[in-house]
Amino acid sequence: MARGCRAALTSGAALLLFLASVLPNAAQDMRPAAFARIPAEPIVAAAVLLALPRRARLWVAGATGAGLGAVTVVNLLDLGFGEYLGRGFNPVLDWGLLDDAHAYLVDTMGRTATWVATVGAVAGAVVLVAATGAAAVRLARLLGHHQGAVHRGALVAATAWICCATLGAQWAGVPVAADRARAAVEAKAHLVRWTLADEAEFAKEAGTDPYGATPADLLVPELRGKDVVFAFIESYGRTAIEDPVTAPGVTGTLAARGEALAAAGFRARSGWLTSSTFGGSSWLGHSTFLSGLWIDNQQRYRTVTAADDRLTLTKVFQRTGAWDTVGVMPGVQKGWPEQDFFGLDRVYDAFELGYEGPKFSWSTMPDQYALEAFERLEHGRERERPLMAEIILTSSHQPWAPLPERVDWDGLGDGSLYGPIEAKGHRPAEIAPSAARSKEEYGRAVSYSVTSLTEWLERYGTDDTVLVFLGDHQPLAKVTGPDASRDVPVSVVTRDPAVLSRISNWGWTEGLRPGAAAPVWRMSAFRDRFLEAFGSVASG
Structure with missing residues (x-):
């Protein structure tokens, strides 16, 4: 023995x-x-x-x-x-x-x-x-x-x-x-x-900004008087549009919502951006898009957000003095010192939007509610200056269970009506272990977020509203498969043909769905292209 x-x-x-x-x-x-x-x-x-x-x-x-x-x-x-x-x-x-x-x-x-x-x-x-x-x-x-x-x-x-x-x-x-x-x-x-070597190299790169010293009157002069909204849809990646499981529902939503917007006088152009992150760490994608720097790890994020001289896309509008700047961030549940770096006069976090309903897994509130709160608190108010807003939509965050449902905009109230919807939804443990079910619910979540955002625009947008919305990264590898790209869709939507004419040389696809052959840029390239397109003059 x-x-x-x-x-x-x-x-x-x-x-x-x-x-x-x-x-x-x-x-x-x-x-x-x-x-x-x-x-x-x-x-x-x-x-x-x-x-x-x-x-x-x-x-x-x-x-x-x-x-x-x-x-x-x-x-x-x-x-x-x-x-x-x-x-x-x-x-x-x-x-x-x-x-x-x-x-x-x-x-x-x-x-x-x-x-x-x-x-x-x-x-x-x-x-x-x-x-x-x-x-x-x-x-x-x-x-x-x-x-x-x-x-x-x-x-x-x-x-x-x-x-x-x-x-x-x-x-x-x-x-x-x-x-x-x-x-x-x-x-x-x-x-x-x-x-360790990258930290020093990136610090030098972050300290060089072609628009850092541009006078305020030479920043985005072609957007003066416009309400400009930059909206990120969580995990809205190329997979949502091209995967055989998710594509039918999502592309159907994009087509239907594009037609509804067109009936309301809006036109859109769409392309692709390659995100600096994949499957998570959304803040890396947000900061890459807004700063014009490739921020693909936490060290780079800390370095750039600690800098005082980097001009983010949102901070551009604050520096002009011609816009009020706000952030709507229902996913933020603690102190957020990056507010100054991103140039936001006011930030509405998870506790400041008046929501009294249940969480939907990670997401603190449904996107439709967050957008209605934004309308009530900022966009719909009488103001002396136009508004620039950064909005982070979270309903399409994994594990995509339970999911909210679209409700009547006039009946949203304080969000209490979502209680029964959350209670009857799938539990995360039912969805997360299965790649097939995760794909299905992921597609539903993206459709919900796109619908909420475009309905908000259809309902509350004006002739002076310019909406730029995009995904922050692809969903997790269990949904995309092991060899997926990091590409995400990006769209510019407005009623003003002069705005779209400014980006006509970008080669983007007409409508909310970017074509397979539409240009693919690194996400860090968007800031400078956008600033140039709308009349900003580089300082050196």
């Missing part, structure tokens, strides 16, 4: 270290062939440990095994980030995003289940590192008793590895010779070095 237990422990230790050595860090690589490989790391470790005295051998084995466990934890983080954000984990920048992941899980699973999952994940990581360390020590102890057999086994394994690597041997398209752990460490080390 005892001998059998020892043999089982030894076999388990060897299996654990083997799996840790070959574990892929991307979901699409998780297939049987990935685990039918010869890892180089255990072969090298065995050779090194055999050359060490017993005490040093155990210490080195424990440290090496624990290090392999830490690499495995990072690989698992890569898997999670790839599934949701379409990229790997950045060990310098991404720890802060774990708080956002926790908040998302609270909205999806509930607070108790989230805390259980969080404690389990942390405990699991600690146990994994300790287990790989202990497994390495156990095997190291056996090396001294079986040195001859280990020498021969390592020599055979090394020869097989070298032959497979030299010949390029593969099974099911996967190289048989593996060095996954080493490659993972090297890749993360390179990423860390690049991230």
Whole structure:
């Protein structure tokens, strides 16, 4: 019995270290062939440990095994980030995003289940590192008793590895010779070095602004007297328009709403922008669009928002002195010091829009309500100057359950009527685990948001209203698939033909749906193109 237990422990230790050595860090690589490989790391470790005295051998084995466990934890983080954000984990920048992941899980699973999952994940990581360390020590102890057999086994394994690597041997398209752990460490080390170097380089770039010193009277002179609204629709990506599951509903909505707007005298032009983010971190897309800088990580975001001399697209209107500037941000539920950077005289957060109804998962209120509140509090008021507004619409935020429904605009009140709608909707746990159902509900959510925004424009827009709306990023990779672009639709809608004539050379598609061949710009290019189109003069 005892001998059998020892043999089982030894076999388990060897299996654990083997799996840790070959574990892929991307979901699409998780297939049987990935685990039918010869890892180089255990072969090298065995050779090194055999050359060490017993005490040093155990210490080195424990440290090496624990290090392999830490690499495995990072690989698992890569898997999670790839599934949701379409990229790997950045060990310098991404720890802060774990708080956002926790908040998302609270909205999806509930607070108790989230805390259980969080404690389990942390405990699991600690146990994994300790287990790989202990497994390495156990095997190291056996090396001294079986040195001859280990020498021969390592020599055979090394020869097989070298032959497979030299010949390029593969099974099911996967190289048989593996060095996954080493490659993972090297890749993360390179990423860390690049991230640290990028901070200084980006700070210089952010400090150079061709419109930074432009006199106020030379900024957007062709928009004077217009109410200008920049609206972001959460997760409104190219997938919504082109995916076979989501496209029929979304493109149908765009067509129907385009016809309704046309009947009300509005015309639209649409194109594509490549977002700096994917699947989440919406603020990176917002700041990229408004600042004219490529902001694809939290470090860059902190750098640019701390600067005083970067002129954001929204701040342009504030600097002219010719507009009142406001932000409508129902997703903001805490202090937001970036208000000054974005040039907003007043910001309405989740607690200042008068909403008394239920949350819809992550979204604090339905988009239709937020837009009606904007009309009541700002757009519909008598004012001495025109209005520039930045509006963040959140109803299409994952997990797309439960979803609000369109209601009569005159009956919105304080939002209490949404109680029964929220109660009868799907629960996040019903939708989030299924890619197919997530796609379906995602399409419904985007249609709802587009409908809410365009109905607001149809209902309250005037001859002097200019609406620019776009997606901030694509939805998570579970919905888009692993190889999706980062493109999002962008549209300019107005009754004034002179406004559209200013962008006639952009080559955009007529209507709310950008054509497949419409130009694709980096999102950071929009600010300067917009400023130039409406008469702004660069200062240098």
